Amino acid sequence: MLFNQNIGFEERDTFFVEVILPLSLGINYTYRVPYELNAAIAIGKRVVVQFGKHKIYTALIKSISQQAPEIYQAKYIIDVVDEAPIIYEKQLVFWDWLKQYYLCNEGDIMTAALPSGLKLASETYIVFKPADQEQTPTLELNEKEVLIYEVLKKQIRLQIDEVAAILGQKTIYPTINSLLAKDLILVEEEMQEKFKPLQKSFVVLNPIYTEENALKHLFEQLERAPKQLAALLAYLKLKRSHAEVLKSAILTESECGQGALKGLEDKGIFIVQKKSVSRLGDAESAFEVNFQLSVAQQEAFHQVKSNWETKDVVLLHGVTASGKTQLYLKLIEEVLAGGKQVLFLLPEIALTTQIVERIKRYFGDQIGVYHSKFNPHERVEIWNKVLKGGYKIVLGARSSVFLPFKDLGLVIIDEEHESSYKQQDPAPRYHARDAAIYLAHLFSAKVLLGSASPAIESYYNAQQGKYGLVKLTERYGQVPLPDLKLVNIAEATKRKQMTAYFSQALIDEMQAVLEAGDQIILFQNRRGYATILLCATCGYAPKCINCDVSLTFHKSSGKLHCHYCGYQDLSLVSCPACGSVHIEQKGFGTERLEEELNIIFPTIKTSRLDFDTARSKHGMQNIIADFQAKKSQILIGTQMVAKGLDFDHVQLIGVVNADILLNYPDFRAFERAYQLLAQVAGRAGRRDKQGYALIQAYNDTHRVLQQVIQHDYVGMYETELAEREKFNYPPFSRLIVLTLKHKDYKVLNLAAHFIAKELKGFLGNRVLGPEQPLVSRVRNFYLLQIQLKIERKVAIGGVKNQIQEHIKHLNTIKEFKSVWIQIDVDPY
Secondary structure, X not given: OOHHHOOOOOOOOOEEEXXXXXXOOOOOEEEEEOHHHHHHOOOOOEEEEEEOOOEEEEEEEEEEEOOOOOOOOOOEOOEEOOOOOOOOHHHHHHHHHHHHHHOOOHHHHHHHHOOHHHOOEOOOEEEEOOOOOOOOOHHXXXXXXXXXXXXXXXXXXEEHHHHHHHHOOOOOHHHHXXXXXXXXXEEHHHHHHOOOOEEEEEEEEOHHHOOHHHHHHHHHHXXXXXXXXXXXXHHHHHHOOOOOEEHHHHHHHHOOOHHHHHHHHHOOOEEEXXXXXXXXOOHHHHOOOOOOOOHHHHHHHHHHHHHHOOOOEXXXXXXXXXXXXXXXXXXXXXXXXXXXXXXXXXXXXXXXHHHHHHHHHHHHHHEEEEOOOOOHHHHHHHHHHHHXXXXXXXXXXXXXXXXXXXOEEEEEEEOOXXXXXXXXXXXXXXXXXXXXXXXXXHHOOEEEEEEOOOOHHHHHHHHOOOOEEEEEOOOHHXXXXXXXEEEEHHHHHHOOOEEOOEEHHHHHHHHXXXXXXXXXXXXXXOOOOEOEEEEOOOOOOOEOOOOOOEOEEEOOOXXXXXXXXXXXXXXXXXXXXXXXXXXXXXXXXXXXXXXXXXXXXXXXXXXXXXXXXXXXXXXXXXXXXXXXOOOOOEEEEOHHHHOOOOOOOEEEEEEOOOHHHHOOOOOOHHHHHHHHHHHHHOOOOOOOOOOEEEEEEOOOOOHHHHHHHOOOHHHHHHHHHHHHHHHOOOOOEEEEEEEEEEOOHHHHHHHHHHHHHHHHHHHHHHEEEEEOOOOOEXXXXXXXXXXXXXXXXXXXXXXXXXXXXXXXXXXXXXXHOOOEEEEEEOOX
C-alpha cells in the first residue's frame, strides 16, 4: 500500500512514520520524515534510522500519520532504502497476529522474518567479493560505488558506519544495496554461511558442428588427433541417451584423458559449462513425472476437494508410502491453473531433499526453495522473487511462512505432527503449522495437513468437525505395510542371545538382508559413544561446569561433551574424586553402535547420520547420497533417519532400544514415541515388496509398542485422548509456560514466586509452579518454570494481557530487572 495513495500531502507537510526495529523492544518508535522524502515513504518500505546515540538500523514502516509522539521528540529518518515496499500489508497483519498470540515483540518477528541482507545495521560488515572476470566492472558503477568497491578491494571488509565516513554522508544504503544487487559485495554473514551447491562440468558441442556436413568435416579435421576424436565420438554416443553430458562421463567412456578434452575446448569444439546438481544424484529418477493416481488416491483427491467446499483445513491421514506426494502434486496443479501461489511446508528441508527434488522435477522453474542452508544474499533473491510473483510454489521450512506472498491459494503442511515446526529459541516461539493456517485464512486460501501419524490436536479437530478428514489406508502399488516384530532385551540377555546391543534375532535378520543385497537402517535416538562415564568405586560422574547435566563421552574426539552448551573436557583416566582407575561406560549412542557393527560385520560398509556427522555443510547430504547409491549397506542414526527419506533398497529397520522414547517425563511422550517409531518403521519396503522392522525393548508389552506393531494409530489416539481429558491437557486446555532465568538462584527463586503469586491471584489453581525443569541450569543460568493450564472456555486474550501486565510489574522492581522471562504459548 503506497503512502501517497492514501494521504494527500503538500511538499512541505510534516509526516511521521511508526517503524519496526529489528530489536526485541516492547514498543515501536515514531520518526519524523524530512520534507524531501515525503513522496518516497510507503508502508512496507525500509528506512534508515538512528536508534540511541550511535547505532544506525534498517527499520520497516508500519504506519504513516501526521501525529507527532507525545512523550518524546521524534528524530528524523535518515533515508528511504527501497523504491517499492518489500512486504505487503497482509504480512504486517500476520505479524500483528503473531505478536498477540505468541506474546512476543514485533522486533523479534522482524528479525525472524527478514533475511539478514534486508536488515543492515551500523555494526554490519560488508565484504569484498572477488569477481570471476579479470577486469573491475567500474564502467557499470557510479562514483560512490567505485569508491567503496576500490576501498574494499584493499581492505576486504568494512563496517557500515565506516562506509558512511568514506562517503562523508549518512545516506549510504542505496550505494550498498546497488553493490549487493550487482553481486560485487557480500554481507559478512554470507562468508560464514555460504552454501556451495555441488558443481559438475557438462560438455556441449559447439552449435556450428550440429549440421551433418560440418560434423563430417570435423571428423576429418581430428583424424590426426585420435584421442580428441575418441572424446568426440564418446560425447555423441552419450548424447543419444542423455539430455546433458557430464565431462567425467566422456573421460570414462573414451579413456582419452584431460588433455584431449582441453584441446577440444581450446579449439572451440567443446563448450564446458559448470552447473549445480543435486547431491542425491539420480534419486529422483524413481519418481514418475507422468504418473496416474491409484483408485485410492483418486478417491482421496476428490474427498479433499469436497471437504474444501465447507472447510478451509483438511487433514490427510495417509499411511507411510501411501503416495501423499502424488496427491499434493495434483492439488497444486489445480491451484496453479487458477493463478494462485502455493506454500509447501516441510519440517526440515535438509532432511527432505528427496521430496524437494521430485517436486522440482515435476514443476521446474516455478519453484523456489527457502531454508537456512542458503546464504543471506540468496535468501534476499528468493524473497524478492516471491514478492514479484516469480515463484508460484515455495517449498520451505518453518520460516517460509514469513515470505511476502501476494496471492496465496494453497498451503500444504507435510508431516504436520513434527515438533520441528515449533520454534524454540529465540522468540517468536511460533508453531509454523498453526501460523500457516492463520496466514492461509488471511488470503482465503485452503490448507492441507498431511501425516501418517497426525498430532492428537489435529486429529481431534478433525473428529470434532473443525477440519475435514480424508484417509489413505493403503500403500501406493498395494505394497503391504512393514511386518513389525518386538524382541524382549531382558529375555534375550537371559538366554545369552545378545551380542553387544544386538539380539540374535536382529543379527539374523540383518545377515539375511545383506546377503540379498538390500540395505538396513538402525535407529538409536541418542548420539555419542557412552551416555555417561561412572566411577565404579565411588559413583562419581563428570558433569558440565555450565549446565546441570552429565557429560557424554564421544570416542571420535576422545572427549566428554555437553549437548546443551558445547562445553568439552578430557575423558577420565582416573576418578578425580577418589583416584580409582575403575571407570565404567554407561549407556550407548550411535557412535558405539557403529563400532560394534564393524566388529559383527567387518566387511560391510556402515555410515552414521546424527548431529555429529551432519554438522558440516554437506555432511548430511553426502551420507544420504552415498546410502542412496548403495555405497554403504547399513545406516545408523538418530531421529534424522526417520524423516522424509525414501530409499528403494531398505528392507529392514532395527530399533535398538525403544524404551528411551517411552520414559521421558512429558505428557506428549507416548504420542511422540508412537509417531517416531511408526515413521522409522515406515522407511522399510517402499517399492515393490514388503519390508520388516524389528524393535528391541525391555518393556515389550508396553501399550504404545503394541499399538505400533499393530499399526493402530486410532487406538493410540483414543487412549491418549482419554488421559489428556482426565488431567486437562491439550486439546482440552491451552498451555502457556513462563521460563525465568538468572545467574543467581536466590534472585531467580524470589522473582519466580513473586510473579506466580500475582498470577495465582487472577487465575487460581490454573497456575502451576514455579518448578525446576528437567535441566535446571543451562549456560550458567538457573531456570524455573511456571505453567499455566487454561480451559478452552476461558477467554485466552484476557489471560495473555494479565501475563504481560504482571511481567511489566516485575520489571519495575529493581532487584528483578535482570531476570529474563521467556513466554512459550502452546509449548510443543
